[in-house]
Amino acid sequence: MAAFDFEKEAEFRDFIADLFAMSAGMQSLRRSIARRIGLGGTELGILLSVGRLAPQGAVSVRQVADHLHVAATHITTEVNSLVAKGLLDKQASAQDSRAVELSVTGAGAELLASISPNLQMINEALFDTPSPEVIADQRRFFQRLLAGLPEALARLPAPRKEQ
Numbered sequence: 673m674a675a676f677d678f679e680k681e682a683e684f685r686d687f688i689a690d691l692f693a694m695s696a697g698m699q700s701l702r703r704s705i706a707r708r709i710g711l712g713g714t715e716l717g718i719l720l721s722v723g724r725l726a727p728q729g730a731v732s733v734r735q736v737a738d739h740l741h742v743a744a745t746h747i748t749t750e751v752n753s754l755v756a757k758g759l760l761d762k763q764a765s766a767q768d769s770r771a772v773e774l775s776v777t778g779a780g781a782e783l784l785a786s787i788s789p790n791l792q793m794i795n796e797a798l799f800d801t802p803s804p805e806v807i808a809d810q811r812r813f814f815q816r817l818l819a820g821l822p823e824a825l826a827r828l829p830a831p832r833k834e835q
Contacts, residue, residue, distance in 0.1 A: 760775065
């Protein structure tokens, strides 16, 4: 069986273009939702992540960073902003004095509750109520892409030297 030739496959190139457009569109949508409630897009992502992860126990900056697939240092800066706005609480971890545990404050919970109906309508418009099996398949697909990113970056050619 011949190897798949990504460069010659027009459908695949169109798929990649759509993937980039979808990613940019989702980022823009998150920023737009966030602006309507006085937050930045990353702040909203963090607030939603802490709310999502909290039922499983204490939430660390590392857990939020892993959940959002970003650097922990980026999360720390944004967390401090959310703490200053009274939407997140940050306290020393009982297990590790170097770490902090995050929780959504009452004001943060109210803010999330206020946008929940809109998020539901937005998700219905985007995803047309997929089955749990479809969501699981799509997550596995995106997780494979995310797992391949380090190798993809390693395959980049060296930067061109200026002449």
